[in-house]
Amino acid sequence: MLSVAAESVASRGRPHASALSAGELAWIAVIPCAIVAAIALLLLGPLVGDALFRPSAERLWPPGGPQTVGEPDPAKLGRYAIAVLAPLLSAGVILAAARRGPRLSPRTTRTLVLASQALLVAFVVLAVLGQYGLVLPDRPLPRLFDLEAILVAGILAAAGVLAMRRPSFAQRIGRLARETPTRRAAGLALAVAVAATAMLDGLFTDGVDNGKLVWSVNAAFAVLDGRTPLVDFHPIYAKLLPYAAAIAMAAFGTTALVYTIALGTLSALSLVAVYAVFRRIVKGPLLALALFVPFVALSDYEHVMVMTAMFPMRYGGAYLMAWLTVRHIDRRGGDNSRTWPLFAVGGLVAVDGLEFGVAALAAALVALACARPPRSRHDALQLAGQVAGGLLVAVTAVSLLTLLRAGAFPDPAILLEWPRIFTKLGWFARPMPPVSLHLAVYATFVAAILVAAVRLRSRRGEIPLTGMLAWSGVFGLLASSYYIGNSDESKILALFSAWAFALMLLTIATVQALAARGWRRPSLAEGLVLLGFALAACSVIRLTPPQEQIERLAHEPQPAYQPAAERFIGRLTRKGQSVAILLPMGHRFAYELGLVNVFPYETQDEIVTRSQLELVLDTIRREGVHDIFLLESLTAPAQMAMLTEAGFTIRAQEGQFVALGDA
Numbered sequence: 001m002l003s004v005a006a007e008s009v010a011s012r013g014r015p016h017a018s019a020l021s022a023g024e025l026a027w028i029a030v031i032p033c034a035i036v037a038a039i040a041l042l043l044l045g046p047l048v049g050d051a052l053f054r055p056s057a058e059r060l061w062p063p064g065g066p067q068t069v070g071e072p073d074p075a076k077l078g079r080y081a082i083a084v085l086a087p088l089l090s091a092g093v094i095l096a097a098a099r100r101g102p103r104l105s106p107r108t109t110r111t112l113v114l115a116s117q118a119l120l121v122a123f124v125v126l127a128v129l130g131q132y133g134l135v136l137p138d139r140p141l142p143r144l145f146d147l148e149a150i151l152v153a154g155i156l157a158a159a160g161v162l163a164m165r166r167p168s169f170a171q172r173i174g175r176l177a178r179e180t181p182t183r184r185a186a187g188l189a190l191a192v193a194v195a196a197t198a199m200l201d202g203l204f205t206d207g208v209d210n211g212k213l214v215w216s217v218n219a220a221f222a223v224l225d226g227r228t229p230l231v232d233f234h235p236i237y238a239k240l241l242p243y244a245a246a247i248a249m250a251a252f253g254t255t256a257l258v259y260t261i262a263l264g265t266l267s268a269l270s271l272v273a274v275y276a277v278f279r280r281i282v283k284g285p286l287l288a289l290a291l292f293v294p295f296v297a298l299s300d301y302e303h304v305m306v307m308t309a310m311f312p313m314r315y316g317g318a319y320l321m322a323w324l325t326v327r328h329i330d331r332r333g334g335d336n337s338r339t340w341p342l343f344a345v346g347g348l349v350a351v352d353g354l355e356f357g358v359a360a361l362a363a364a365l366v367a368l369a370c371a372r373p374p375r376s377r378h379d380a381l382q383l384a385g386q387v388a389g390g391l392l393v394a395v396t397a398v399s400l401l402t403l404l405r406a407g408a409f410p411d412p413a414i415l416l417e418w419p420r421i422f423t424k425l426g427w428f429a430r431p432m433p434p435v436s437l438h439l440a441v442y443a444t445f446v447a448a449i450l451v452a453a454v455r456l457r458s459r460r461g462e463i464p465l466t467g468m469l470a471w472s473g474v475f476g477l478l479a480s481s482y483y484i485g486n487s488d489e490s491k492i493l494a495l496f497s498a499w500a501f502a503l504m505l506l507t508i509a510t511v512q513a514l515a516a517r518g519w520r521r522p523s524l525a526e527g528l529v530l531l532g533f534a535l536a537a538c539s540v541i542r543l544t545p546p547q548e549q550i551e552r553l554a555h556e557p558q559p560a561y562q563p564a565a566e567r568f569i570g571r572l573t574r575k576g577q578s579v580a581i582l583l584p585m586g587h588r589f590a591y592e593l594g595l596v597n598v599f600p601y602e603t604q605d606e607i608v609t610r611s612q613l614e615l616v617l618d619t620i621r622r623e624g625v626h627d628i629f630l631l632e633s634l635t636a637p638a639q640m641a642m643l644t645e646a647g648f649t650i651r652a653q654e655g656q657f658v659a660l661g662d663a
Contacts, residue, residue: 017103022094022457025102026450027113029093030120037086041079049078053423060425061610062638068608070486072426080484084477087446091453117524123443124528130435138433142489144301145535153534157527160534164519177284187285188275191292195271198296199264200549202306205257216308217259218602220245221587224254225597230351230410231402232619234600236418238313240352240398241266254591257553260308267311271296273323274501280330281465281508291504294536297543299497310494317349318360318479322471322501325364329371329467336368336383340390347394351410354419359478366474367467370456422485427608432487441492441499442480444532447525448473448502451509465508472502500536507533566592568657569629578623580616582607582630583657598623604634613639617646627651628660 020028053074060068104112128150129135132143163169204213219235223246227233235242241263248262249255274295279288305311324342332338346364350357365387374380402410421427432438452470455461476498483491510529514522522530566589573579575594582604583589590597598619607613620628628648633656643660651661 017105020102020104020109022454024109024113025097026090026094026454027116028104028109029097030090030450031116033086033090033093036089037082040082040086045079045082046075047078048081049074049076051078052081053077055424055426056420058425058609058611060427060608062636065608065636065639066634067605068427068636070426070429072424073429073431074424076429076432077423077484080481083442084480087449087473087477090446090450094450094453095457114524120443121524121528124440126435127437127439127443130433130439131437136434138431141433141436142302144437144493149535149538150531153531153538156534156537157530161514161519161522161530164514170515170519177282177287179284183285187279187289188272190289191272191275192268194289194293194296195268195275197546198271198300198305198543199268199311200546201300201303201544202264202267202308202311203257203260203549203553205553206255213256213260213308215584215602215605216263216313217245217256218585218587220249220259221254221585221591222597222602224250225587225591225595227587227597227600228402228406228408230398230414231406231408232598232600234414234417234606235602236606237309238352239415240348241313241316243401254588263308263312266316267305267308270312270316270319271299273319276323277319277326277468278504278508280326281462281468281505291507293540294533295497295500295504297539298500298503298536300543301496301539302493303544304490304493304496307494310497314353314356314479314482314494315497317345317352318356318475319501321346321349321360321364322468322475325367325471326464326468329367330464336372336379336386339368339383339386340393342368343387343390344393344397345390347391348397351394351398351415354415355482356475356479359475359481362478363471363473363475367471370452370470371463371467373456421608425609428486430487432484436492438480438483438487438492438495441476441495444499444502444506445473445476445480447529448476448506451506455509461509461512465505469502469505469509472498472505476502503529503532503536564655565589565629565657568652568654568659569593569595572629572652572659573627577627578625580620580625580628582616582628582634584631586629596623598625604630607639610642613642617642620646626662630658630660632656632658 053072055072055074060070062068126135128145130137131141131145133141164173216237219229219233219237219242222233222235223229223242229235229239229242244266245259245262249258252258271292275288275292278291278295279285282288282291299305299315321342324345328339328342342364343361346357346361350361365383368383372379374383399409402408422429448469452466452473455466455469476495479498480495483495485491506529510522510526514520514526562583562585565583565585569579569581569583569589570593573593573595576596578596578598579590580599581587581590581595581597582599582601584603584605586599586603587597589595600615600619601607601612607616619625628643632653635658647662648660649662650658652659
């Protein structure tokens with residue numbers, strides 16, 4: 001697709017109609033396919049949403065409560081489902097129609113291709129203008145890339161193309177790109193240093209107040225306190241990573257610093273896995289670093305990496321899957337006869353975090369199919385058997401873990417609880433801006449899939465790059481459900497890492513296409529990709545220097561875990577007592593005081609339905625609990641009334657901290 005300009009140039013000398021190349025066909029087909037997809041979005045979106053995401057009888061409860069914000073929007077979710085499937089139409093046209101060899105005159109082909117690329121540029125410009133609030137504004141949006149950055153990026157991209165046109169400069173870059181043992185070791189060391197530096201952003205001590213840390217760290221303390229995720233504990237984020245964090249904290253200390261170092265280390269390793277993906281594709285450590293550093297910078301735009309819920313809880317397993325996938329493709333040449341270990345890991349990643357895990361799992365399957373397309377029923381059944389076998393291993397491993405720890409098998413309903421609350425109940429759901437940067441992000445994922453389809457159809461280029469282009473596109477589209485459910489500014493920033501990954505792979509394909517024709521006349525689409533890469537490179541200056549992070553850690557304001565709450569609970573309990581602590585950081589309080597906290601959630605903020613509070617009360621009765629601790633500001637009158645009806649009354653109160661006891 002991106003190399004279509006070179007193919008178009010070659011066709012100029014043809015006086016009569018000639019068969020379209022896969023790239024030309026892609027550009028010509030994308031407009032009618034986009035029109036069909038747009039019509040389907042408008043007309044079929046509400047119908048699909050009603051069929052798949054129809055709100056259940058249950059609603060967020062109580063209405064108007066501190067945390068019961070949002071309304072279900074099945075039409076938006078239905079349109080998202082269609083948008084995810086829309087690239088399949090264009091890819092299908094590329095793979096099927098190219099066989100029949102459609103024919104057009106060279107002039108017509110050039111005109112249609114140029115028009116299609118111009119519309120793509122206009123689409124991206126529209127997205128940027130929408131982000132600036134200049135087109136169809138519905139609410140204030142952050143200006144994520146200012147005009148100065150875009151201008152500088154454009155200059156850098158143009159300067160890079162002009163420099164590469166000089167044979168001496170291109171040869172010098174080629175010599176530097178060659179891999180040697182020394183460069184390989186140096187490249188890995190630098191990648192580790194960059195990843196570790198980026199992860200300093202996410203380190204916190206108990207003296208640093210970080211609201212995002214409260215929910216995720218509480219899951220680790222719940223494991224230390226004897227709770228078992230997927231059995232008697234319902235974590236909103238990772239289901240398996242809390243075990244790793246709990247092991248680290250049990251060994252080195254139950255502090256926020258130990259917790260964030262443990263998860264930061266996993267995050268850094270996942271980033272190094274991305275570097276390993278780039279190195280396998282470009283076959284050189286220095287070129288891989290040139291892609292990796294902008295990737296890290298764009299991933300951490302506005303310091304998204306400070307949230308352990310994003311790194312490593314969502315992206316960590318996904319990037320591990322990316323590395324394992326490209327490693328398998330590169331080593332085994334697309335042989336899918338022994339892929340079950342890959343899908344066993346993918347199954348564990350999906351259990352740990354359903355949204356991004358399922359996206360990475362599906363992306364791996366598509367990447368393998370692109371590396372070696374099944375050519376018979378036997379091939380398809382073989383691949384399906386490998387997938388099923390790997391998933392069975394993952395399910396068995398998780399079942400054995402919960403059985404040995406809690407004497408029970410995992411409950412699938414717990415795995416699906418939060419996706420249901422976010423989709424069918426619309427928790428914190430916001431309408432999507434009609435025009436904003438999410439359109440450009442979507443276009444990048446679609447482009448990655450279509451470039452992979454063109455390469456697959458034309459049988460050009462290295463198989464690992466083709467497979468990973470498909471991986472990045474599929475992963476990005478499916479992971480976008482995170483933004484679709486709650487379309488606020490933080491969620492689009494959270495997608496920047498997936499966007500950056502796809503953008504770096506498109507940059508590789510673009511550079512290869514330009515190098516093949518001596519860096520002459522980049523097409524509009526190629527220029528757009530180079531501009532995106534340059535914007536990512538410009539984002540490097542936004543990375544926080546290590547010395548600033550060290551200075552930040554040295555300052556210790558009021559501890560984030562509220563020792564006053566711990567003292568309040570300690571005065572009213574005795575060691576070994578079973579209690580229900582609904583307060584934020586409640587599982588930490590229980591662990592520090594030697595209590596058993598039977599509360600099945602991480603924090604009171606998560607009780608947003610009547611059935612959840614009923615589950616809490618059922619657990620309290622079953623465990624023989626007589627004391628409940630909660631935060632008054634997070635307790636709605638209807639929730640307090642339900643607790644009162646269950647026989648609990650206020651026993652003590654200190655500020656916002658409330659202790660309830662039964663009769």
